[in-house]
Amino acid sequence: MIQLSGLTKRHGEVLAVDDLTFTVRPGLVTGFLGPNGAGKTTTMRMILGLDLPTSGTATINGRRHQDLPHPLREVGSLLEAQAVHPRRTARKHLLYLAQTNDLARARVDEVLDLVGLTDAADRKAGAFSLGMSQRLGIAAALLGDPPVLLLDEPVNGLDPEGVLWIRTLLRGLAAEGRTVLISSHLMSEMALTADRLVVIGKGRLIAESDIGEFTEGGAAVLVRTPEAPSFTRRLELTGAHVQEGRDGELIVTGMTAPDIGRLAAAEGVPLFELTPRRASLEEAFMELTRESVEFGVAR
Numbered sequence: 001m002i003q004l005s006g007l008t009k010r011h012g013e014v015l016a017v018d019d020l021t022f023t024v025r026p027g028l029v030t031g032f033l034g035p036n037g038a039g040k041t042t043t044m045r046m047i048l049g050l051d052l053p054t055s056g057t058a059t060i061n062g063r064r065h066q067d068l069p070h071p072l073r074e075v076g077s078l079l080e081a082q083a084v085h086p087r088r089t090a091r092k093h094l095l096y097l098a099q100t101n102d103l104a105r106a107r108v109d110e111v112l113d114l115v116g117l118t119d120a121a122d123r124k125a126g127a128f129s130l131g132m133s134q135r136l137g138i139a140a141a142l143l144g145d146p147p148v149l150l151l152d153e154p155v156n157g158l159d160p161e162g163v164l165w166i167r168t169l170l171r172g173l174a175a176e177g178r179t180v181l182i183s184s185h186l187m188s189e190m191a192l193t194a195d196r197l198v199v200i201g202k203g204r205l206i207a208e209s210d211i212g213e214f215t216e217g218g219a220a221v222l223v224r225t226p227e228a229p230s231f232t233r234r235l236e237l238t239g240a241h242v243q244e245g246r247d248g249e250l251i252v253t254g255m256t257a258p259d260i261g262r263l264a265a266a267e268g269v270p271l272f273e274l275t276p277r278r279a280s281l282e283e284a285f286m287e288l289t290r291e292s293v294e295f296g297v298a299r
């Protein structure tokens with residue numbers, strides 16, 4: 001579990017992270033979303049003890065990162081700038097990490113296998129493709145078999161096969177009961193990977209909910225009826241918002257499809273179509289973060 005309480009980071013004039021409070025639960029993949037400059041990387045760096053908060057706290061399983069006796073056994077991370085010696089092989093890199101962090105050497109072969117790098121284990125990391133480097137970074141994150149994982153933009157620049165691989169791996173890790181937090185600005189990717197979303201903009205929390213609930217706010221129902229004008233008035237009397245489209249098509253918000261159906265039946269209005277339309281995650285995200293994007297990161 002990761003818990004943030006009033007987490008704040010000021011860089012001079014810039015309030016990069018502004019009073020963030022949320023919890024990342026185990027057993028789920030939580031997507032950490034926000035437009036560029038929203039403060040995702042800064043937040044992750046504070047959780048990992050790489051940046052000190054101006055105020056507030058971030059804890060991993062109840063303790064601040066600097067108070068963890070064996071950090072790599074508690075939390076694995078993948079940040080954008082990974083430091084790997086280019087002339088060191090993948091295996092040597094992991095063995096070095098295992099040795100300096102008091103982790104079992106046998107785990108190196110296990111994680112190489114887990115990320116599909118066994119055959120490339122003795123090649124120099126400097127010659128790795130982006131996809132292979134990401135795999136090596138994830139192998140390092142998993143070395144201590146940690147219950148908590150933090151990955152900053154793990155699918156950036158990967159080909160579709162790499163994206164699918166990471167998605168499957170993360171879902172598997174969460175299914176084992178781990179806490180998985182991944183940052184991204186790719187909504188489409190989050191829709192397929194995350195169970196829960198935390199959305200920030202301009203350093204502030206905008207939304208925190210399960211992925212299904214996230215799109216419900218913008219849910220609309222498409223209604224088609226030959227009696228569009230009179231049914232529109234009837235719907236509006238109940239408080240629904242109605243937008244008229246072509247050919248007797250109505251887009252209704254503020255009322256569920258079953259309630260619209262019941263009202264039509266009670267009024268004897270024939271319905272040719274009654275279709276709930278969920279706002280796509282992309283639309284919901286744009287709507288939520290519109291203000292943070294419009295005003296950019298200057299504040």
Ligand SMILES: Nc1ncnc2c1ncn2[C@@H]1O[C@H](COP(=O)(O)OP(=O)(O)OP(=O)(O)O)[C@@H](O)[C@H]1O
Pocket residue numbers: 011014015016034035036037038039040041042043185297
């Ligand atoms: N070391 C720093 N000094 C000054 N400002 C910083 C520093 N680090 C981050 N910032 C500013 O803090 C804000 C948040 O940046 P951050 O990198 O955390 O956002 P992000 O959500 O990860 O963005 P992106 O998706 O572009 O990576 C930005 O306005 C950034 O310019």
